[in-house]
Amino acid sequence: MPDLPATMTAIAISRPGGPEVLVPEQRPLPQPGENDILIKVAAAGVNRPDVFQRAGSYPPPKGASDLPGLEVAGEVAAIGSKVTRWKIGDKVTALTPGGGYAHYALTDASHALPIPAGLDMIAAAAIPETFFTVWHNVFQRGRLKAGETLLIHGGSSGIGTTAIMLAKAFGASVIVTAGSEEKCQTCRELGADIAINYKSEEWSAAVRQATGGRGPDVILDMVGGDYIAKNYDVAALEGRIVSIAFLQGAKVEIDFTKLMTKRLSHLGSTLRAQSVEAKAAIAAAVEEHVWPLLAEGRCRPLIHAVFPLGEAAKAHALMESSSHSGKIVLTV
Missing domain, CATH: 3.40.50.720 (NAD(P)-binding Rossmann-like Domain)
Incomplete structure (x- = not known):
């Protein structure tokens, strides 16, 4: 296991409200359960449900992180005892139940997929939720x-x-x-x-x-x-x-x-509230049917804007303006 920090920087929702309520804070490093992987986040996608959660109208499901962020790309930093597909250092893109706006994020191992050939971390982070x-x-x-x-x-x-x-x-x-x-x-x-x-x-x-x-x-x-x-x-x-x-x-x-x-x-339907097993089945189907298209370059996520993690408020303001086309991504 690599040496990991005890704490990390995350973007928290200080109270329900506008983009200005997104504030950086120090959090304990999440610890993976037996079926989880801990991802060192390189980039995180910004999605409309993040905006609804920040405004107080879309609470996270029971047991999920209270931090916004439903998709990330990065490197596997730690794995649970029952995880077999991934090893430390693997580069992945993953659906998260929350917690993506942070230096590290947890997700079930079955909700992560290998980054398609030819995609960088920013493009990869724009894939899972959408x-x-x-x-x-x-x-x-x-x-x-x-x-x-x-x-x-x-x-x-x-x-x-x-x-x-x-x-x-x-x-x-x-x-x-x-x-x-x-x-x-x-x-x-x-x-x-x-x-x-x-x-x-x-x-x-x-x-x-x-x-x-x-x-x-x-x-x-x-x-x-x-x-x-x-x-x-x-x-x-x-x-x-x-x-x-x-x-x-x-x-x-x-x-x-x-x-x-x-x-x-x-x-x-909504995606976030579905069971671990249901989301794993969607991930498997996407890997089978869509990953080849991404690897061949037949489709690519359209990236409108990229902001550093500390400017998450600017990213949310852009999303709420509806002046963008495609995805907004945060980099860590």
């Missing part, structure tokens, strides 16, 4: 198949840009909504067939026109609010709508008639 989420929701739950059409709301987000690349890699057509012409152009450059600026045109009418009135087979929605009823309106027969966030609100009044007449499926 790629696991997209694979689980678009392909496992939404059952997107080659030849079908996927509609992505929030196409320029970290989730959205990932969904564009994976859907195209697996042979689907892609329509996105985004909030500016610049963001729409970014989505097109990533492979989106049609990008709709929802601020300058009514997206539901544009989707109908783009699909010849048929509608998309799968809709990935992180907006909620009045988008829910519009999703029901535009979806194809037997369409699958997958909700992963509700940026415009989770409570709406809705007429469910179209759910019945179109035989729609409305699904939803």
Whole structure:
């Protein structure tokens, strides 16, 4: 075992509030359980759930770290007694239950994957939360198949840009909504067939026109609010709508008639609260189906901005401005 420090620097949430409540503090070094690995963090992804947790609306699951940070890349620094896949010094990218905004982070060994060939630590840290989420929701739950059409709301987000690349890699057509012409152009450059600026045109009418009135087979929605009823309106027969966030609100009044007449499926999930075993199964599927695409360079996480760990507040302010396209990453 290498000599490890007794304490580490971490970015804690001092109280619920704005980005300014993220403050550095000294914490005891986490100790791995028998199935865990301790990762010396080189980079950590910033995600919308981190912002919700900081604001006080997304508490960590029982037993998880109270520190923000759901994905990291780095080097294995210590391993639990039952860990067989990893050894000290291995370079990994990993989904964490929290705690990524720190010099060291713990995760279950089954939630880590080898860094794909050709990716640096910053790119690797931008993979787990978004790629696991997209694979689980678009392909496992939404059952997107080659030849079908996927509609992505929030196409320029970290989730959205990932969904564009994976859907195209697996042979689907892609329509996105985004909030500016610049963001729409970014989505097109990533492979989106049609990008709709929802601020300058009514997206539901544009989707109908783009699909010849048929509608998309799968809709990935992180907006909620009045988008829910519009999703029901535009979806194809037997369409699958997958909700992963509700940026415009989770409570709406809705007429469910179209759910019945179109035989729609409305699904939803969160990643963080799932069991260790469920997340391990997602990791294994992503390694099998997506890792080859990353290693071949057929898709790459889109990095918008990189900040040092001590400037996590600036990273959160950027995310809340929604002026970014792709991922925001912290470096340690």
